[in-house]
Amino acid sequence: MLDTSPQSASSGGLVLPGQSTAVFTTARAGFSDALNDFIGRHPNKPEQPVEFPHKTHYAKKIACTEYCHEAVVSGPVAGLPSVRTCMVCHNAIATDRPRIKQITAMRDRGEDFVWRRVFNYTPQAHVKFNHAPHIRAKVNCTTCHGPIHEGTVAQRNVDMNMGFCVNCHNERKAPVDCLTCHF
Amino acid sequence: MDRRSFIKLTAVSGTTAALASCGNPEHQLIRFVPDEDIVPGQAVWKPSVCPLCPSACGLTVRVMGAEADVVRNGKAGVVQILAAKKLEGNPEHPVNHGGLCARGQAAIQVTYHPDRIAQPLKRTGNRGVGSYEAITWDAAIAEVVAKLNEIAASGQAGSLAFFGRSGSSYRNALIGEFLARFGAPAPMSYDLFGDDVLRRANAVSFGFAQLPTFDFAQSRYVLNFGSDFLGTWNAPVSQSRAYGDMRQGRRGVRGHFVHVDSRLSQTGASADEWVPIRPGTEGVLALGIAHVVIRDKVRPAVADRATAAIAGWKDGLPDYAPERVEEMTGVKANRVERLAREFAGGPSVLPQVRTQPGVAVIGGAALAHTNGLFNALAINALNALVGSVGVPGGLAFTPQLDILAAAKMTGRPTPAASLRQWAADALSSASSVQALLVDGVNPVFTAPRAWKLRDALAKVPFIVSFGSFLDETSVMADLILPDHSFLESFTGAVPESGSAMAVVSAAGPVMKPLHQTRATIDVLLDVGRQLEKPMELPWQTFEEMLTASFAALPAMTEGSDAWTDAQEKGGWWGEIPAAVRLKPDTASPVRLKADTTSVVSGLSRTQPEFDGDAAQYPFHFLPYPSNQFLDGSTAHLPWLQEMPDPLTSAMWSSWVEINPATAAKLGIAQGDVVDVTSAHGTVQTAAFLSPGIAPDVLAMPAGQGHTTFTRYASGRGANPVDLLAPVTEESTGAVAWAATRVKIARVGDGDGRLILFAGEFREHQEHGR
Numbered sequence: 001m002l003d004t005s006p007q008s009a010s011s012g013g014l015v016l017p018g019q020s021t022a023v024f025t026t027a028r029a030g031f032s033d034a035l036n037d038f039i040g041r042h043p044n045k046p047e048q049p050v051e052f053p054h055k056t057h058y059a060k061k062i063a064c065t066e067y068c069h070e071a072v073v074s075g076p077v078a079g080l081p082s083v084r085t086c087m088v089c090h091n092a093i094a095t096d097r098p099r100i101k102q103i104t105a106m107r108d109r110g111e112d113f114v115w116r117r118v119f120n121y122t123p124q125a126h127v128k129f130n131h132a133p134h135i136r137a138k139v140n141c142t143t144c145h146g147p148i149h150e151g152t153v154a155q156r157n158v159d160m161n162m163g164f165c166v167n168c169h170n171e172r173k174a175p176v177d178c179l180t181c182h183f
Numbered sequence: 184m185d186r187r188s189f190i191k192l193t194a195v196s197g198t199t200a201a202l203a204s205c206g207n208p209e210h211q212l213i214r215f216v217p218d219e220d221i222v223p224g225q226a227v228w229k230p231s232v233c234p235l236c237p238s239a240c241g242l243t244v245r246v247m248g249a250e251a252d253v254v255r256n257g258k259a260g261v262v263q264i265l266a267a268k269k270l271e272g273n274p275e276h277p278v279n280h281g282g283l284c285a286r287g288q289a290a291i292q293v294t295y296h297p298d299r300i301a302q303p304l305k306r307t308g309n310r311g312v313g314s315y316e317a318i319t320w321d322a323a324i325a326e327v328v329a330k331l332n333e334i335a336a337s338g339q340a341g342s343l344a345f346f347g348r349s350g351s352s353y354r355n356a357l358i359g360e361f362l363a364r365f366g367a368p369a370p371m372s373y374d375l376f377g378d379d380v381l382r383r384a385n386a387v388s389f390g391f392a393q394l395p396t397f398d399f400a401q402s403r404y405v406l407n408f409g410s411d412f413l414g415t416w417n418a419p420v421s422q423s424r425a426y427g428d429m430r431q432g433r434r435g436v437r438g439h440f441v442h443v444d445s446r447l448s449q450t451g452a453s454a455d456e457w458v459p460i461r462p463g464t465e466g467v468l469a470l471g472i473a474h475v476v477i478r479d480k481v482r483p484a485v486a487d488r489a490t491a492a493i494a495g496w497k498d499g500l501p502d503y504a505p506e507r508v509e510e511m512t513g514v515k516a517n518r519v520e521r522l523a524r525e526f527a528g529g530p531s532v533l534p535q536v537r538t539q540p541g542v543a544v545i546g547g548a549a550l551a552h553t554n555g556l557f558n559a560l561a562i563n564a565l566n567a568l569v570g571s572v573g574v575p576g577g578l579a580f581t582p583q584l585d586i587l588a589a590a591k592m593t594g595r596p597t598p599a600a601s602l603r604q605w606a607a608d609a610l611s612s613a614s615s616v617q618a619l620l621v622d623g624v625n626p627v628f629t630a631p632r633a634w635k636l637r638d639a640l641a642k643v644p645f646i647v648s649f650g651s652f653l654d655e656t657s658v659m660a661d662l663i664l665p666d667h668s669f670l671e672s673f674t675g676a677v678p679e680s681g682s683a684m685a686v687v688s689a690a691g692p693v694m695k696p697l698h699q700t701r702a703t704i705d706v707l708l709d710v711g712r713q714l715e716k717p718m719e720l721p722w723q724t725f726e727e728m729l730t731a732s733f734a735a736l737p738a739m740t741e742g743s744d745a746w747t748d749a750q751e752k753g754g755w756w757g758e759i760p761a762a763v764r765l766k767p768d769t770a771s772p773v774r775l776k777a778d779t780t781s782v783v784s785g786l787s788r789t790q791p792e793f794d795g796d797a798a799q800y801p802f803h804f805l806p807y808p809s810n811q812f813l814d815g816s817t818a819h820l821p822w823l824q825e826m827p828d829p830l831t832s833a834m835w836s837s838w839v840e841i842n843p844a845t846a847a848k849l850g851i852a853q854g855d856v857v858d859v860t861s862a863h864g865t866v867q868t869a870a871f872l873s874p875g876i877a878p879d880v881l882a883m884p885a886g887q888g889h890t891t892f893t894r895y896a897s898g899r900g901a902n903p904v905d906l907l908a909p910v911t912e913e914s915t916g917a918v919a920w921a922a923t924r925v926k927i928a929r930v931g932d933g934d935g936r937l938i939l940f941a942g943e944f945r946e947h948q949e950h951g952r
Contacts, residue, residue, distance in 0.1 A: 014298075014313045014653065016298075016300060016301070016304060016313075016315055016653065017301075017302065017304060017315060017316060017317035018300075018301035018302035018304075018317060018698065018699060019297070019298065019299070019300075019301050020252070020297070020301075028212070029211060029212040030211050030212060070222075071222045071223050071224060071225065074222070074225060075222065075223070075224045075225040076224045076225075077223045077224035078223075079222070079223035079224070080223075082216060082217065082263075083216050084216055107216065110215050110216050110255060110256070111213060111214065111215060111216065111260075112214040112215055112216045112217070112262075112263075113214065114211070114212050114213075114214045
């Protein structure tokens with residue numbers, strides 16, 4: 001047998017002050033999130049730490065890619081804004097609103113949002129999606145994400161199955177080779 | 184575990200966890216605001232310098248957003264950090280040209296090691312037990328300052344000792360300056376497999392006390408005496424790349440490679456021809472080859488200092504006729520003649536070497552005999568004879584930056600005693616050793632047991648370690664002030680070899696420190712400021728020192744400066760201004776001049792001497808730096824533990840290599856447990872039957888056998904150093920680690936301690952299950 005176990009009896013098994021004894025790293029917001037993720041259950045409209053009103057911001061002509069999801073133009077994931085991103089504007093704007101006060105208080109405590117994921121592929125699909133080429137091809141955000149700019153909290157109202165992707169790829173003469181998405 | 188049981192186990196543990204959490208309010212994750220701007224999903228590449236050996240290869244580090252568990256204001260949570268994810272070779276770096284060895288790849292585990300020391304510690308139990316309590320940085324530094332004040336006040340500043348790392352680096356330069364200003368001797372650096380003998384020989388032969396750089400890429404014939412230049416010796420990444428070019432990089436020319444050694448090493452296994460030789464007689468073979476070259480006038484001899492140092496040279500080396508050489512080395516006379524003609528080149532030999540002489544290399548065990556200096560000088564002389572020094576395809580010396588001049592350092596500490604002498608002094612009743620600082624090195628593991636280094640440490644009243652791990656040396660420390668990992672701090676080193684042009688490898692931190700650690704240099708500068716008699720060093724931080732010293736170098740790109748360039752590219756390379764270039768006769772790192780008396784005494788030892796009676800201990804013992812762990816300093820990295828040895832495929836274990844014929848005579852089978860005994864100790868390990876070893880030689884890789892070195896290395900395998908006789912090469916004091924004789928005895932059947940990745944053991948297991 002391969003014996004590669006730690007030598008707990010010898011001094012190699014020492015735990016010194018300040019060293020972590022943790023085996024697992026926190027990867028989900030809580031146990032129910034982890035369980036839902038494990039069994040592949042994703043709510044269409046998960047509860048978010050703040051009720052972010054997309055339509056208000058869209059009405060002020062703040063583009064999705066400008067501040068909050070800026071990584072979308074350059075990389076695979078769009079990114080979710082941190083408290084700091086909000087405070088770029090809200091240090092001065094609408095500081096008297098209750099939600100902004102809530103965010104300011106979080107910032108002062110040094111805490112950040114624990115956003116919950118809305119759009120996702122099941123791991124079994126083995127899909128690797130990269131936002132940046134879609135932005136370069138001038139695909140509108142709403143094509144895949146639905147009319148998010150008309151609502152408040154983000155919700156999944158488009159069923160992103162393979163047919164959905166392939167239809168659009170065919171229409172736009174984008175590649176439909178398997179390895180385009182499944183690699 | 185198979186897939187099915189994994190799924191079952193998941194189901195069971197999942198249910199258990201769900202039941203256990205019933206009735207408890209769910210513990211919600213807290214996410215803290217990150218300190219840095221992180222673009223999600225996108226990597227940046229930052230330069231760094233590999234810390235694991237003195238070749239100082241350049242790295243590029245893939246840095247990306249990651250989540251770290253942290254505690255802030257008493258609350259546990261996660262925060263996004265920029266973290267190093269992967270190390271690769273820096274393509275622009277003149278030493279490694281984008282290559283990186285397996286050890287370098289595994290270096291990232293230094294940073295994320297679960298047993299890394301995360302904060303300052305103070306000893307609570309007995310020394311060597313490893314019980315420590317947390318202490319704040321301020322309190323820890325105050326203790327060091329108080330102790331140094333006490334030493335200075337009592338007028339015993341000279342009794343402060345420092346175990347430092349080897350090689351030329353800004354770190355070592357600043358440590359030297361610190362010690363000089365305090366009044367203490369220079370740091371001691373001890374390397375079991377260090378090449379001080381070759382440095383000394385090169386200083387005598389060529390005026391450079393440094394390891395040579397070989398232009399293998401343009402060589403046509405390489406005659407290698409014992410060095411493992413493709414695995415562990417000198418600058419292996421640079422040499423491997425050049426070797427590839429030598430064999431396959433030129434149209435119609437495939438360089439020829441002959442390996443002379445008593446063991447077929449990883450490097451030897453790549454050779455066209457293996458010349459087994461009696462241990463320690465490499466120099467004799469070299470002079471035998473020189474004899475034939477002179478006698479047959481194969482190539483007009485080149486007059487040189489190196490040849491002048493060999494007795495009998497002017498008369499054509501009459502003592503080294505091929506027949507005599509055969510008697511001494513065991514290499515047949517006609518083979519000596521053939522090797523000589525091939526090596527020197529000429530019309531009647533291998534077509535590829537007609538136009539250009541070969542280059543001879545010496546390293547490893549050939550230097551580690553009592554006559555190591557003789558061997559090295561003989562091979563230097565051979566290179567000088569055929570004109571392979573300073574020419575394409577030959578050997579040369581990398582121009583060296585004088586860091587002390589570049590940093591305008593004024594202090595010159597008094598030379599340090601040898602480690603052996605220091606240990607003897609510390610153990611003597613008149614010992615005056617007051618304090619010891621240890622910079623992450625582990626000489627207790629690698630020094631011959633007869634030096635009693637551990638006992639010497641036990642007598643030192645105050646020991647501070649700056650290491651990141653608890654090992655055999657740092658477990659003796661009273662205070663541990665952990666350094667940042669190399670990825671978290673500024674680094675700067677001058678590679679001794681591996682590049683034709685001058686190189687300084689340097690870089691800034693690629694990520695923020697994961698733990699409550701501090702850069703050792705910054706701690707020393709802080710201590711220097713707080714002393715009763717402050718040191719008044721001109722820099723507040725290591726970064727300031729680097730910035731100031733790089734001002735002495737010209738910029739590599741127009742409109743920039745050398746330090747900005749270095750931080751972008753991972754170093755500086757080019758033509759060193761004369762003012763800050765090390766002069767050949769005072770070359771780093773040992774700074775010595777050719778000392779005629781010691782050379783003569785070194786040369787009088789043409790024959791090796793061995794410790795142990797040949798009748799009682801019939802085998803030569805040949806420890807060698809392991810491909811995974813070198814001398815043991817990387818045994819804590821699990822990737823290297825699980826990396827199969829290239830020749831035996833063994834992993835997570837130790838073994839002793841024995842010739843199959845010898846083993847059959849002694850009734851030893853593959854994997855049997857054996858006792859290997861010298862006059863100085865016994866180690867128990869597994870036998871590995873290797874046809875690539877002389878019948879009277881036993882070889883054993885170093886690196887395993889740690890008692891205290893993290894969960895992965897502690898209590899695993901055996902350490903060949905336990906057998907070593909305290910025999911040294913006279914002129915340098917370097918350990919002659921190949922000069923011990925041993926015997927071997929079978930203890931019992933294999934007990935699974937030898938783990939092979941491939942081979943009969945694994946097949947056995949798989950068929951029998």
